[in-house]
Amino acid sequence: MDLSRIGYFVRRFSLDPSLIIVIVLLVVVVTAGFLLSDRFGTMRNFMNVLEQASGLGYASIGQALVVIVGGIDLSIGSVVTASTVLMAAVVNVHPALMIPMIFGTLFFGVVIGFVNGYVTIKTGVHPLIVTLGTASILNGTVLIYTLQPTGSVPYWFEEFSYGRIGNVPISGIVMLICFLLVWVFLRYFQAGRALYAVGGNPEAAHLSGIRSNRVILFAYSASGFFAALAGAYFVSRTGVGDPRVGDPITLASITPVILGGLILGGGKGNILGVCLGVILISLLSNLLNYMNVSTFIQWVIQGLIIIVAVSVYVHKGKKL
Template sequence: MSSIRNRFSNLFTSGQAVWLIVAGLAVVSIFLSDTFLTERNIPNLLGQTVPLIIITVGLFIAIIAGQIDLSVAALVKLTAVLVSGIGDGDMGKFLAAVALAYAIGLTVGLINSLLVVVFKVPSFIATLGMFAVLEGLVLAYTVKGVGSVPTPIVDFFYGRIGPLPYSVIALAVVGAIVFAWFHFSRLAMRMYAVGGDPEVARRSGVNSGPVITWSLVICSLFAVTAGIAQVSRAGVGAPTTGEGLELAAITAVIIGGASLMGGRGKLIGAIGGAVLLTLIDNSLNMIGVSQYSQGLFRGGIIVIAIALFVSKRGART
């Protein structure tokens, strides 16, 4: 009994369990719905996952380093309205706005880490404050949908080879780079160490300040990227873009087997978590579950998935 449980929790912490659930849910959806496995739905589903995966990867990096970033969704929102509002359908202005958005992302990441590293504010509080500030900026800029994204960009997001949208292919390339980065980079290894135990890292000669700074800056830059992806799919930026994405991303990281305390988790699991969350929504739609009861099913599936794979987290932390 305990060995079965152990194997389950190993599956969970290695980030494989979540992919089993994804596969299982996909099979169920294929049987229960005629519209799930269609040429319209599959590319749509894949495209839908892109922004959440991007933001999840960023947040995963922050969480591994022992931090949390609650300002990501607000940053997605700000990026969306700025890029759409300033760009307003013009490619030149759009690119300028993208550059501006990244500059803002960099600033946000640096301010977050300044608060955390220098002023010792817990990242939960620091980024919660940043979340409020960014939300305020968005509403100061616009309270409704504003401008538009240039057509070629939107087309890119809907163009595809077979069932694979270009955006998914682009994401796969970026994803491969991130995987390699996790395996070969000094910084990534030190993030696991600082997130695992900052004191041990310190005694081993790792200065946690720069590591935390990098993790929060990278997280913000990924959030900006997610914002660009999100607004490009939508075609127009609105103050509702990206609402609730931070919670979805945190959920994705956790059901992917990472520890919210930092230092433990696999990227593949976090990505699986993001895919699972999008798949749950899509499947519920395709199966024909009413909008109103979807929350119940979504929550139920997530809770059962985690309960099934109770990790040995307690034993080690």
């Protein structure tokens, strides 16, 4: 195909150039998958991957929103953990409270996110330190409450992660809908555009009449909300509240955000890139598992992918 056609498509669908790298990697992984494994390219496998990807997906949406306003949220993993334990522990004692507790857990996430945002704004402390502090407090509290997986939820809640509509996993549908809603919000709503404005240049945003503090508060609250949603997904998947389940999520949620072309420091990037990043990471680990590549080598590959993805483009200007 002639190169100018590619340029045309890029402009026609207003593709962010930063999306190209994740699309290229995705094509490489899928092609390699079809060539190297006969079990990879089946519809059943793709649906399974979609189901498994959603926990990471929810967490990444939250991380992406915070990164867009120029922050970073290192408390995501601990919010995931705390919400699984909270939900499973309460529902274990009062099974009738299952549905209120779903909303209660999401509200809990919003509160933690709000606190993160509030402290960041009011003290001017770097979000890295603030969210690290909240993470430490939450983790400590959860570990004082329990050291082992605890609690239980009714069986029907399993449907949230394992349920299928036709052949498509419910959790995957919910994740894609979330991504789509956030994309529409960021692209077509004034409040959504404000996130980019604040991330790009807080002072300029303030001068043009945007209430930066509210926008930042909103982004952190949303991050807490999606972390709690990821927590609900993990409860649904395992049926218990595990005080360790969120540990790897914090750093894992950053990888798709970076692969998707968002820049630490804020103001740039497309949330659909993050969606592709989540799918890429999940497909890659799925493929490597089929190829019997050890987890240890998968870590090396993951690290190298981050390095390649961020060092292909030389970003000018501010960094975190």
